[in-house]
Amino acid sequence: MYRYRIVETAFGFCVVAFSVDPFKLLQIKLPASDLDECCQPFDEGHGRIDNSHADVLPIAASLIRYFNGEQIEIPWSVMDLSRFTPSQQAVYRSVSKIPYGETASYGQVARMAGLARAARFVGTTMAKNPYPVFIPCHRVIRSDGSTGLFGGGEPLKVKMLALEAARR
Known part of the structure; x- marks a missing residue:
């Protein structure tokens, strides 16, 4: 339990x-x-x-x-990433390095994680993120600058990005 x-x-x-x-x-x-x-x-x-x-x-x-x-x-x-593959862990650690108030595209995160051409894998990994906010998946956006999907819904993602941008 x-x-x-x-x-x-x-x-x-x-x-x-x-x-x-x-x-x-x-x-x-x-x-x-x-x-x-x-x-x-x-x-x-x-x-x-x-x-x-x-x-x-x-x-x-x-x-x-x-x-x-x-x-x-x-x-x-206190965060246990051992349930994830080494590639997923690399993605989570790369996302954690996106500075407050900034964003990176799925492709950029893939390259940061040493997984060039794995933008879809980054998206799938973000969808499994058990630690949103601490692993700031809301900072990952599409290459065209649009927000992309988010477990809390697009309005929350936009609101979180706006909060960070205003405080940066």
């Missing part, structure tokens, strides 16, 4: 799913305005709500700060 914490941010309710022993982040759910809708997948997956676990408090605080327009650190020590 895993636990989850509800985090109220300026953009809506986020959910942080985590394991306890040892503490590891399992998933970040991007903000939604409907709390029941946000929690439903975690309740159905037999997660247990835990809004007071000490190790999740700094993660929650980081999400609140991010959605208030602040740059945040990536909590690598």
Whole structure:
């Protein structure tokens, strides 16, 4: 069984799913305005709500700060990328290097990860990103400058990019 914490941010309710022993982040759910809708997948997956676990408090605080327009650190020590292939891990690490307030195309990320001509692979990998915000997949756009797809929906992606651009 895993636990989850509800985090109220300026953009809506986020959910942080985590394991306890040892503490590891399992998933970040991007903000939604409907709390029941946000929690439903975690309740159905037999997660247990835990809004007071000490190790999740700094993660929650980081999400609140991010959605208030602040740059945040990536909590690598509690993120488990071992479930991904080395190529997927390379993509996630490359995306994490896109500076706050900037973007890179799927093709640029592929080249950064040492996977030239693998733009579609980057897109597929971004769709599996369990740590949005910390691995900032919202900063990956199409080569024509359009936003492309996003797990939180295009309006949220546009809003996150605008937030970063305004604070850069």
